[in-house]
Amino acid sequence: MRNILIVGGGYAGFYAAWNMERRLRRDEASITLVEPRPYMTYQPFLPEVLAGSIEARHAAVSLRRHLRRTRIITGWVTSVEHERRTVTVRTSDGPPFEETYDVIVITAGAVTRMIPVPGIAEQAIGLKHVEEAVAIRDRLLVAFDRAAVLPQGPERSKLLTTTFVGGGFTGVEGFGELLSLADDLLAQYPEIDPDEVSFHLVEAADRLMPEVSDSSAEWVLTELRRRRARVHVGTEVRSATGGRVELSTGETFESGLIVWAVGSVANPLVARRTDLPVDERGLLIVRADLRVGTDAAPVWDAWGAGDGAAVPDLTSAVPRVLTVPNAQHAVRQGRRLAANITASIRGGRVRPYRHRSLGVVASLGYGRGVFESGPIVLRGFLAWVVHRGYHVLAVPTWERKIRVLADWLPGLLFGRDIVSLDSVQRPRAAFLRGGRPPLTHAGESTADGTCSRAAQEEVTSS
Structure with a gap:
């Protein structure tokens, strides 16, 4: 009887546990998963939660409902001592305690990258969790309500100004969806002129969305600017103190809503609080079969995957390239983890993780998107349809697929729901x-x- 401990309940951790429950007999192993949230967030749906196209709870998958044989601990692993086969767990209540294991699976993921920009920690909202997406949506709805009864002036202008920092996939998708929501709101607020609403997207690199081709990135830039968005490429935010945004170009403006979407870094647990090997970026070093360590120095009974692991990309012709940290890889790595751990317990042969990307797809708001897969490039409405089709198939469990489809249908028939529940805060x-x-x-x-x-x-x- 092997005790398997999974650290992190994101894509890789959830899918590893879900598939191990199916593969392993009850007398072969017990499974414990430690995760501070009682659900797995399907992050590709966060921009649609932000825009009100999907109910917030439907972008989250309950761990307890779908992991029937797994013991769930709602808490944080604060340190890993693999030599002792022990982790320290902290929960919201009570003192920290130790959990022992026979096999550990590190799928702690990554955390939002914080850059020491004055005012950001006090003013900005991230876009990595469901709660953040809901808060951003409610903040915009409340801003329209408040601005509608104010006279034109600095306070009204600040309320109607939104700033996204970060022009990668998360930032651009969230920006496009919230811009689409704002366009729909204008029809319900005759007191507000469209020219009063200001959306800024700030990206330090000289282009948006490095995951897509140059031509598609240029199309995205043109599309956003056509919709009256102000996109600042090759620009950094120098300060956001008190909501006053100062750019490296010298431009300044007041912004009532600031969203921070500049990417992720290694989880501090993996980077600094474990005796397992990590690389210079703080990522867990794993082999192609997802066992921790290298071919020359494997670490037995330790496995890792997801955004916090340096997984070799065997499909690349370039040596020592790592898989891209995205949901597509994390889901498939979770399945490979389950298969390899099962094989290892039974004395079988483990297999390397190998997956060629299916392409990239992004939504830019209702009826607008971009899709690339090899030579196939779609932009506009058809790409948006592909985006919705792909993700409703990819979200785990039939229960969640049906709930998401049930959210989309009323939206197509009646438009967006613009009720704010900001008061629940x-x-x-x-x-x-x-x-x-x-x-x-x-x-x-x-x-x-x-x-x-x-x-x-x-x-x-x-």
Whole structure:
């Protein structure tokens, strides 16, 4: 009986556990998965969650519902001591504790890259988790509501200005979808002129989306600018203090919503808190068969995959090239992990991971997209259809596929749902107000619709 411990419940971790449950008999191994969130996020759907095309919960796959034989620990692995076959786990409640294992699978993924730009940590929202996508959408909807009752001026202009930092896949898809949502909102807000709405996309490189060809990247740039977006390539954000964005070109503007989508870096757990081998970027060193180590120095009973692992790309003609850190590879690496760990336990032969990319597909908002696969290049509506078709097939479980399709149908018939639930971020505010309008010290409405400290104290004392 082998005790298998999986660190991380993202694509690779979820698919490894899901497939090991099917392959391994109950008397062969027990499986434990440690993940701080009780679900796996299907990240390609986050831009559509952001735009309101998909219900937020439908972009997440419950771990407990679909991993029936796996023991789930909702917490963080803070260190790995493979020599002792032990990890330290921290949860939201109680002291840290140790978990022992026979076989460890590191699929901790990557984390958002943070660059020390003044104001970003205080002002920006990331785009890696469902909660962030929901918050961005609600922030834009609330901004339109607030701007509609303000006179034209600096405050109204700031509310209607959105800035995305990062022009890779995540940034461009999120930017395009939110821009599409803003275009639809204008039909519901006659008080707001389209020229008042300002969207900025800032990318430090001299082009967008390095994953696609130069011609497609140029088409994306032209398409976004045609939709009145201001795209700044070859430009960096120098400061965002107080929502005042300062660019390396010298341009400055006030922005009420700032989204940080500049990419990912190795998980600190893998990079600094384990005795397993890592490379200079902090990625876990694995062989082609996903066993940790090298051919000359393998690490037994340790496996790794996903965005936090340096997986060799056997389909590339260039030596020592690694697989691209994306969902397409992570899903297939998770399946290969399950097959190889099962074979290893049974004394069979493990196989190397080999997968040739199916291509790239991205949505730029409703009815717009780009798709490339070998010589096939699609842009516009047909590429958008391919994007939706591919991802509804790729999202795990039939239950989630049906829920996503059920979200899309009303959108096609009735348009987007533009109800904001931003107040769920402050569930006690209405209770504390007791039906009174939210007040500041001066007796005026607060900017975010919550009670000021004075108003809360007044309600409490009364």
